[in-house]
Amino acid sequence: MAAVAKVDAPETDTLRFRVEGMDCSACALKIENALKRLPGASEVNVNYGLERLSLRLDEDRTPRAAVEAKLRALGYTARPLAYDDARVPEGIHGEDGAEQGWWRTRKGRLVLGIGALLGVAFGASAFAPSLAQASYVATTLVGLVPFGRRALAGARSGTPFSIETLMSVAAVGAVAIGAAQEAAVVVFLFAVGEFLESVAAGRARAGIAALVRLLPRVARVEDRDETVREVPVEHLSVGDVVVVRPGDRVPSDGEVLDGDSELDEAPVTGESVPVAKGVGDTVYAASVNASGVLRVRITRTAADNTIARIIHLVEEAQGSKAPTARLIDRFSAYYTPAAMAVAVLIMTAPPVLFGADWYTWIYRGLATLLIACPCALVISTPAAIASGLAAGARRGLLVKGGAALETLGGVATVAFDKTGTLTVGQPRLTDVVAVEGGEDDILAKAAAVERGSSHPLGLAIVAAAEQRGLAIPRTFGGGVALPGRAVKARLREGFVSVGSPRDAAERGILPEGILARLEALAAEGKTAVVVTLADRAVGLIALRDEPREDAAEGVARLKALGVRAVMLTGDNRRAADGIADALGLEAKAELLPDAKLAAIGELRAAGPVAMVGDGINDAPALAAASVGVAMGGGTDVALETADAALLRNRVVGIAELVELSRATLLNIRQNVVIALGLKGVFLATTLVGTTSLWMAILADTGATVLVTMNALRLLRFRPQATEDLGAAAASPGAAHYTPNQDPAGLRAHQRSADPRSVTASAARAQPSHRR
Structure with a gap:
């Protein structure tokens, strides 16, 4: 057994594990209840989203091996984690990050095994009826083995009426009354639900690994003698100077010491266009350098940069979600023991207190037990959830589990x-303002300069000109990028540039009255560029990421x-x-x-x-x-x-x-009313002696059929038509907004910088080119 790694003093009694197979809040609650009962255990912290467990343990009272044994008994695999003060999560580059085929997982194999046995049983019922009952019983018992063990371990550890307990009681009760087929299906559906929870949890955990993969593995560090060497990013220290070439990712947060360029900060800030960077500006880890070479002084280590902090925000946010008990789990804590107690009272109270016939009341007590069999109740929630998830998937609405589906409503x-x-996530041309000539002429000249550009604004300008069918002039010698200012090319009429209003203002070529138009465009959230010809501003072009x-x-x-x-x-x-x-x-x-x-x-x-x-x-x-x-x-x-x-x-x-969520929640409530309502009616008839054992069996079986059929109605879910939404949909503030046609299938996950002034806005909005 592997020894559990401990943190250095003074945290000598803090243990940390990865707990495999912990996929839902019920798992977390079960583990918490079990470990809190161990002598000397405290500060138990379970994060099922990350499969992480930490606790403080007095090893003089409870050895570490007892913790591992307790987790194994509950049905989980515990792997010790060494303490690491770095902010990057453990295990994402190793085997933890490797994807495993679902059929190779323990829960996947269990689903396949029970499904195969269930298929054999169905075949036997069709071709060998005499073997059908035995086949269903065998399927139920084999499928119940892992769940039964977990139910017993949970009962011994402070969770006596877990979902496994309820399902096991339902299946065993169904077998006892001869409904082995129903029992086998219940076990199979429960296994499928557990498996789907596991898949959803694993996919969520993979997101953190994707975040870390954004970071470069090496950085180009400049030594004092100006030689450049590559070092792992985790070896960077505050004050190191790194060289970031065009196309490179910034290795960690820092400050620009030398150079001008534009950075794609999409991974960090969501900028809608690349952001101009110069001396003194802050750059973020994982940003992509678009054009010029930058020398950057590191201000944060790899363990504390922006991406690392985002990773921990994700981890902490996932861990801070309060465990949400499933409806059936909460109710079962009271329903199952109450039903058993009522059955015992029916069997014993009348004979003892009133001298009634023992046989009659034992019979009625048995009927009560059969009526109380929670098969329909067990199926009521997962059947509705499964139908709701399937209905959503048909409409392109992917929901990763029942808890999320319930919450949405x-x-x-x-x-x-x-x-x-x-918005569509890409800039589109919205306005062309001609100072000299016509709009089409201005747009054609700008497109000529921008042709061949990889910049989102340049691509949008060229695409808009092509969409209008404009004849784009030929350039002589190609365009030249002036980082942080403009891009220039020579046309037949002379040199034409497309650049920022700030550049045009500094050159003193903005005509009277144009500033007001620039301010108006900025107020509408649009990015404006100035088109110049021979040092004269001849027009403006505005673009915006449209809804x-x-x-x-x-x-x-x-x-x-x-x-x-x-x-x-x-x-x-x-x-x-x-x-x-x-x-x-x-x-x-x-x-x-x-x-x-x-x-x-x-x-x-x-x-x-x-x-x-x-x-x-x-x-x-x-x-x-x-x-x-x-x-x-x-x-x-x-x-x-x-x-x-x-x-x-x-x-x-x-x-x-x-x-969809509200429809599913309504369906769940209907199912619960059907399941419990029928039981209530038959309980009353049992007490007056009009219900036989066969009628009691029918009460549960009938409720199961009704619950299942009601859940299947969700497969026909259709959202409410827009015209039926009422006056709210016609509010003036919600007028339908139709953007221009997508010019080039472009995509920019960045946001434009704050245009608190025209010049500040344009400085960050003008194009960039890599030649």
């Missing part, structure tokens, strides 16, 4: 990221459902207000990942919150929200961190998720 607020979520075609409809549908809609974005205030006003929702702007996380916390004070995002910078907020929803075209990290995903990239999908 009760959200009070939906918080949206902007870039790539409410998705269904964004306004999606917001209106949420309002019609009584759900508040808020936009949380790292973009500047003007850009955020421009989009928010068009869509009719609130906006909180200029939020870095930690600020988004704090905003989610504030919103949760008013009720459950759903966060919708698509970028890496959204991952902490997605994890911290009551339920996180990712756009299907978003980053892998957002998809893995979120509890649900909109695979069709439709904003109205979030309203459909809320409707």
Whole structure:
């Protein structure tokens, strides 16, 4: 048995484990209850999302081996973790990060095994009826072995009425009354549910590994003699000077000492265009250098840079979610023992107190036990959840488990990221302002300069010119990029440049009255560039990341459902207000990942919150929200961190998720009423002697059939039609906003910097080229 690694003094009694197979809050609660009962155990902290366990242990009272033995008895595999003060999570580069085929996992093999036995039993019922009962009994007993062991271990460790206990009692009771087929199906469905929880939890854990993979493994460090050598990023120290070439990722947070360039900060801040960087500017780990060479002084080590902090925000947000007990688990804690007690009372009380006939009341007590058999109750919730998940998947609404599906129906607020979520995530041409000549002429000249550009703004300008069918002039010698200022090329008429308003202002070529137009464009959240010819400003071109075609409809549908809609974005205030006003929702702007996380916390004070995002910078907020929803075209990290995903990239999908959740919750309540209501009716008839044992069996079997059929109705789920939403959908602030056609399938997960002034806005918006 491997020894558990301990932290150095004074934390000599802190143990840390990775607990494999811990996939839900019920698992976490079971482990907590068991370990808290061990003498000398304290500060038990279980994070099922990360499969992590830590506790303080007085080894004079309880040896470490007892902790491992207790976890094994509960059905989990515990692997010791060495203490590491680094902020990067353990194990993501080793075997922990390796993906394993689902059929090779323990739960996957269990599902396949029970499914195969169930198939054999079905075959026997069709071709060898005499063997059918024995086949179903064998399937049930084999499938019950792992669950029964866990139920017994939980009972001995402080969780006597766990979900395993309830399911085991239901299956054994069904076998005892001759409903072996029903028992076998219950065991199989329970195994499938456990397996799906395991898959969803594993996918969520993979998101953290994706975050770490954004960081480069080596950095180019410049020594005092100006020689450059490559070192692992974890060896960087504060004060080191690194060289970042075009195309390289910044190895850690730092300050630019020399050079001008533009950085794609999409992984960190969500900038909608690359951000100009010069001497004295801050750069973030994992940002991609677009053009010039930069010399950067490191200000944070790899263990404490922005990406590392985001990783820990995700971990802490996942761990801070309060364990949510499944409905059936909570109820079973009272239902099962109460049912048994009532049956015993029915058998004994009348004969003892009133001298009634023992046979009659024992018979009625047995009928009560059969009526109380919780098969229908066990199936009521998972059957509805399974149908709801399937109905959602058919409409491109991926929900990673029943807990998330239940939570969605009760959200009070939906918080949206902007870039790539409410918007298409790419700049599009919105305005052409001609100072000299016509609009088409200005756009054609700009497209000539930008032709061959890899910059999102340049691509959008060229695509817009091509869409209009303009004849793009030929350049002589190609374009020349002036980092941080403009890009210039020679045309037949002379030199033409496309650059920032700040550059044009510094050159003194902005004509009278143009500043007001630039301010107006900036107020609408648009990025403007100035087109010059022979040192004369001849026009302006404005671009903006436009809303998705269904964004306004999606917001209106949420309002019609009584759900508040808020936009949380790292973009500047003007850009955020421009989009928010068009869509009719609130906006909180200029939020870095930690600020988004704090905003989610504030919103949760008013009720459950759903966060919708698509970028890496959204991952902490997605994890911290009551339920996180990712756009299907978003980053892998957002998809893995979120509890649900909109695979069709439709904003109205979030309203459909809320409707689906509410329909599922209603179905669950109906199922519970059916299951318990029928039992209540038959209990009353049993007490007056009109229910036989066969009728008691029928009560449970009939309830199971009704519950299953009711759950299957969810497969026909259709969202509420837009025209039926009422006056809320027609509010003036939610007018339908139709953006221009996607010019080039571009994608930019960045946000534009704050245009607090025209020159500041344009300085960060002008194009960049790599030649």
